[in-house]
Amino acid sequence: MFSVFGQWYRRKFSDPDAAMLLILILLTTAVLLLWGQLIMPVLVAAVVAYLLDWPVNKLTRAGVGRGLACSIVMVAFITLVVLTLIGLIPVISKQSINLIQETPLIWQKAQDWILTLPDKYPNYVQVYQIHQMMEGLNERLVEFGETLISVSLGNIANFAALLVYVILVPLMVFFMLKDKLFFLENISRVLPKERRLISQVGHEMNSQIANYIRGKVIEIIIVGAVSCITFVLMDLRYAMLLGVLVGLSVLIPYIGAAVVTIPVAVVAMFQWGISPQFWYLILAYGIIQALDGNLLVPLLFSEAVSLHPLYIIIAVLVFGGLWGFWGVFFAIPLATLVKAVITAWSGNPDPVPEQIAD
Known part of the structure; x- marks a missing residue:
């Protein structure tokens, strides 16, 4: 077993660029785990x-x-x-x-x-x-x-x-x-001189993180505003509060939408009971969630969401458990980072300019 592990290690990390990338990842992870709250x-x-x-x-x-x-x-x-x-x-x-x-x-x-x-x-x-x-x-x-x-x-x-x-x-x-x-x-x-893979991953993640942050803020604003307007027009109680919760729920892919459905359904049921108004609201809320997941998200995160939903959920659980809110917020780009690192180690990419992406 140790010989197999040794062969794998020599195959993947005999390249100094790959070793430097591993060291940088380990150091960054250690800093975030030890002093994450201080540098927050x-x-x-x-x-x-x-x-x-x-x-x-x-x-x-x-x-x-x-x-x-x-x-x-x-x-x-x-x-x-x-x-x-x-x-x-x-x-x-x-x-x-x-x-x-x-x-x-x-x-x-x-x-x-x-x-x-x-x-x-x-x-x-x-x-x-x-x-x-x-x-x-x-x-x-x-x-x-x-x-x-x-x-x-x-x-x-x-x-x-x-x-x-x-x-x-x-x-x-x-x-x-x-x-x-x-x-x-x-x-x-x-950064060390042996940074070809570091630069490759850095170039890829720099644009993805920037696009993800802007896209996530736009998604929160659009989903929250549409939900508030819909709830107000349907005369739902606590419309602004629930609309803001629906907007913030997009921070947690899949899980957030499922969780925020509970207060929306409970308030609607308490206000109208099992009536046509209740089902109209649930239908409108379902349409908002469907448009968000099938139209808005693909438009805003065409590259970042090219991950399997299971990987995204695992990333939310893992990074959210490690770093709380910010771990949840960056679950998708961090999962994409892991994917980029694995791709860099697995392949033999062409060299990229030794500079940090603008």
């Missing part, structure tokens, strides 16, 4: 810089100086974020409070409906089964409520960390955009 503001700033690099490049090509272009884009971005928060947060906060207050009523109504099942289906559902299930669910709800309270108190304690993101992240984004070439040259100097 830097990673967030890099994500936002990827998002804003496209309009900055458009302005510079139009003849605007890079410093001025970065200033214009940053001011526009911050203004848009502030206006969005001012418009959405009060409405979402109010609807969230109302939904929390009405949750006991929704649960009581659900219990009343469940208790009618033994009379409707006596051959399949027994009364003692219903009572056992209700007791278990009530215990889980109490535990969930306690967890939610503890998390809320923990978030209050992290207010100082929020200030770090609000103040330092925009500054880092501005300097990353303004001095992009300077930082890329410094990174290029640090």
